[in-house]
Amino acid sequence: MDSPNPKSITLADVAKAAGVATMTVSRYLNGHPNITEKTARKVKASIDALGYRPNQAARMLMGQPSRVIGLILPDIANPFFSSIAHSVQQTAHARGYLVWIAATNDEANIDLQLIERMRDHHVDGILLIASFHTILRPRDLGNVPLIALERPVRVPPAHPKLLVDFVKIEDRNAAREAVEHLISHGYRRIACFGLNSKIHSIEERILGYQEAMRAHNLTPLPYVQCEDKQSAIRVIRKLMAGRAPVQAIFPANGAATILALEALDELHYSVPDQVALFSFGDIPLAHVFRPKISAVSQPTELLGEIATRHLLDLIATRSSPTGIRTSIPASYLIRESCGCHRPTPDKNY
Amino acid sequence: MDSPNPKSITLADVAKAAGVATMTVSRYLNGHPNITEKTARKVKASIDALGYRPNQAARMLMGQPSRVIGLILPDIANPFFSSIAHSVQQTAHARGYLVWIAATNDEANIDLQLIERMRDHHVDGILLIASFHTILRPRDLGNVPLIALERPVRVPPAHPKLLVDFVKIEDRNAAREAVEHLISHGYRRIACFGLNSKIHSIEERILGYQEAMRAHNLTPLPYVQCEDKQSAIRVIRKLMAGRAPVQAIFPANGAATILALEALDELHYSVPDQVALFSFGDIPLAHVFRPKISAVSQPTELLGEIATRHLLDLIATRSSPTGIRTSIPASYLIRESCGCHRPTPDKNY
DNA sequence: CTGAAAGCGCTTACAG
DNA sequence: CTGAAAGCGCTTACAG
Numbered sequence: 177m178d179s180p181n182p183k184s185i186t187l188a189d190v191a192k193a194a195g196v197a198t199m200t201v202s203r204y205l206n207g208h209p210n211i212t213e214k215t216a217r218k219v220k221a222s223i224d225a226l227g228y229r230p231n232q233a234a235r236m237l238m239g240q241p242s243r244v245i246g247l248i249l250p251d252i253a254n255p256f257f258s259s260i261a262h263s264v265q266q267t268a269h270a271r272g273y274l275v276w277i278a279a280t281n282d283e284a285n286i287d288l289q290l291i292e293r294m295r296d297h298h299v300d301g302i303l304l305i306a307s308f309h310t311i312l313r314p315r316d317l318g319n320v321p322l323i324a325l326e327r328p329v330r331v332p333p334a335h336p337k338l339l340v341d342f343v344k345i346e347d348r349n350a351a352r353e354a355v356e357h358l359i360s361h362g363y364r365r366i367a368c369f370g371l372n373s374k375i376h377s378i379e380e381r382i383l384g385y386q387e388a389m390r391a392h393n394l395t396p397l398p399y400v401q402c403e404d405k406q407s408a409i410r411v412i413r414k415l416m417a418g419r420a421p422v423q424a425i426f427p428a429n430g431a432a433t434i435l436a437l438e439a440l441d442e443l444h445y446s447v448p449d450q451v452a453l454f455s456f457g458d459i460p461l462a463h464v465f466r467p468k469i470s471a472v473s474q475p476t477e478l479l480g481e482i483a484t485r486h487l488l489d490l491i492a493t494r495s496s497p498t499g500i501r502t503s504i505p506a507s508y509l510i511r512e513s514c515g516c517h518r519p520t521p522d523k524n525y
Numbered sequence: 526m527d528s529p530n531p532k533s534i535t536l537a538d539v540a541k542a543a544g545v546a547t548m549t550v551s552r553y554l555n556g557h558p559n560i561t562e563k564t565a566r567k568v569k570a571s572i573d574a575l576g577y578r579p580n581q582a583a584r585m586l587m588g589q590p591s592r593v594i595g596l597i598l599p600d601i602a603n604p605f606f607s608s609i610a611h612s613v614q615q616t617a618h619a620r621g622y623l624v625w626i627a628a629t630n631d632e633a634n635i636d637l638q639l640i641e642r643m644r645d646h647h648v649d650g651i652l653l654i655a656s657f658h659t660i661l662r663p664r665d666l667g668n669v670p671l672i673a674l675e676r677p678v679r680v681p682p683a684h685p686k687l688l689v690d691f692v693k694i695e696d697r698n699a700a701r702e703a704v705e706h707l708i709s710h711g712y713r714r715i716a717c718f719g720l721n722s723k724i725h726s727i728e729e730r731i732l733g734y735q736e737a738m739r740a741h742n743l744t745p746l747p748y749v750q751c752e753d754k755q756s757a758i759r760v761i762r763k764l765m766a767g768r769a770p771v772q773a774i775f776p777a778n779g780a781a782t783i784l785a786l787e788a789l790d791e792l793h794y795s796v797p798d799q800v801a802l803f804s805f806g807d808i809p810l811a812h813v814f815r816p817k818i819s820a821v822s823q824p825t826e827l828l829g830e831i832a833t834r835h836l837l838d839l840i841a842t843r844s845s846p847t848g849i850r851t852s853i854p855a856s857y858l859i860r861e862s863c864g865c866h867r868p869t870p871d872k873n874y
Numbered sequence: 875c876t877g878a879a880a881g882c883g884c885t886t887a888c889a890g
Numbered sequence: 891c892t893g894a895a896a897g898c899g900c901t902t903a904c905a906g
Contacts, residue, residue, distance in 0.1 A: 198883090199884095199886085199894085203885095210892085212891065232646045233583075233646075234885085240884085252610045274643075276623070296578055297581045434810060434813065459809055461810040545876075548878085551901060560876085564876080580899050582898085584899085585882095588901085
């Protein structure tokens with residue numbers, strides 16, 4: 177009435193307007209069964225007339241679900257993560273949930289802080305793409321169901337009780353098959369190249385690479401690591417030098433592929449004639465690039481969808497994570513950079 | 526005590542442990558000045574000992590700020606928007622705010638629904654990259670400060686009172702200068718090409734294109750619109766046909782650039798020899814592509830940062846939007862596709 | 875500088 | 891099928 181903000185409509189206002197008790201309105205809102213058709217109509221009419229909207233803060237205070245889930249990820253600007261975020265949202269919205277997204281920039285304690293703040297705000301569940309070294313203790317979680325995506329969460333050895341469900345893409349198999357594809361082209365000296373090797377998924381891809389090599393009696397080369405364009409050039413120059421230059425490169429993620437292509441361009445090596453390349457992860461323009469870049473296609477949308485569904489199911493059934501692991505197979509975009517479909521020399525070029 | 530979830534620690538628990546009244550604890554938490562050093566220490570000790578965290582729902586119920594802002598955008602998977610989202614988050618986190626992101630997929634009423642739900646949850650302010658046809662009435666906003674980013678919000682003529690602050694990138698100037706750069710290369714038949722032309726920013730870029738053309742006594746061609754790869758091919762084939770084929774293409778955004786490059790590749794036209802190209806918006810791999818793609822570089826990070834700062838300032842000072850418009854200049858990445866730095870024929874190719 | 879009491883807008887047993 | 895009362899965990903005047 178006299179407050180600075182025009183007082184908003186409350187349950188009590190609706191009740192008065194409808195000539196019933198507040199709790200009847202509450203029951204109507206919560207879809208309680210025992211309510212007369214007639215009363216329901218009266219209540220609905222008042223709600224509509226007044227433009228009433230329940231105050232979520234009050235509901236949450238009473239322990240009602242917020243219908244909000246949190247999504248914590250390393251970086252939204254990274255297309256891999258933003259694509260996951262997209263499908264998480266789609267799936268959540270379709271089921272009436274809002275998504276709260278927050279990025280960590282791969283700093284471990286930020287993860288924990290975000291979980292804490294999201295809990296303070298009563299999210300019903302959390303989807304976590306963990307930072308590097310995040311270690312989760314049971315007390316960090318309280319009772320919120322949490323599901324790890326893409327990167328497993330570490331649990332301190334003292335607390336083996338903390339079960340976290342985990343949904344990921346089948347990195348190792350996909351890497352193995354991609355490398356086997358390169359091997360089938362006759363390449364024998366194949367290098368696995370990339371950035372940080374301590375991320376779970378990258379580790380898995382390296383393992384897949386090694387498995388493929390060994391399965392064909394080839395010696396896996398040590399993982400070749402770089403940080404930026406300059407180091408990529410340095411490292412790739414080395415790979416291509418000597419009497420037994422590398423015949424194919426297997427970048428462990430999209431960012432690494434871009435760096436590899438930059439370096440190869442800088443050093444004037446042509447793909448796939450001098451080195452073949454099979455990217456783990458598709459990138460924009462890859463299908464228009466010359467040569468078109470062959471890539472493992474990561475089902476990020478499916479990943480987000482499955483993880484979200486799983487979380488919402490846990491929430492709906494009030495069940496706890498059981499430590500279940502789900503992995504989703506990747507697919508392959510066989511284009512040109514691996515050595516397939518060698519483009520015929522282009523008359524226009 | 527006997528509830529299913531282990532009862533969480535409340536203000537009262539802390540007060541009891543510290544031997545003070547609840548409101549002393551409340552004052553401590555809210556940084557009230559009048560409190561003895563000694564009392565403050567006792568309270569802090571109890572808070573730490575009990576691991577107390579304030580219940581945000583209760584605070585919000587009392588009208589306290591939630592320290593959450595909403596960010597509504599058309600699509601998170603789109604790198605342009607996700608990059609904005611990234612900087613919004615960075616800026617907000619740095620000031621202790623959480624960001625709630627939600628995507629609309631360009632559906633107009635979803636915008637309004639999201640605003641409503643965010644208001645239900647007591648966000649302190651909203652950053653909106655509006656959907657296509659979103660029309661905002663004052664009642665949609667209540668008292669939450671809202672700032673439009675990148676796309677202006679429409680206000681129904683009957684409500685000229687609704688003032689919405691607006692932060693955008695200087696599309697028109699950037700487009701004009703990019704096209705003038707093409708003109709400086711001697712191209713006279715230049716086409717502006719892209720997808721949906723009804724988005725504000727695209728309209729502005731088309732206007733910029735037209736301004737540049739007219740300023741040099743050239744006739745602007747009608748905006749060339751496509752929808753997917755097939756229509757892009759059709760449309761570009763037409764552009765390149767006849768006795769006066771187009772000499773340069775100016776795609777109105779990153780997605781259009783990718784389509785144009787796809788079509789040109791498909792039709793075996795070489796860039797920039799047969800057609801030059803200047804992209805509005807940089808894209809991944811553009812600097813490694815052959816030719817390297819010249820592009821208008823959009824300061825998305827700055828956009829997000831400025832808009833967020835502005836919103837947080839409005840919140841902090843409890844002031845209302847005044848309808849102020851801010852525009853941020855773009856910069857230019859002059860590479861090869863415009864005709865500059867023509868690559869010397871590559872010996873390795 | 876500190877406190878007892880009322881109240882924010884809902885929901886939850888408990889009656890009727 | 892409906893209601894009066896208590897309470898969720900905090901903050902806000904108002905006292906002292």
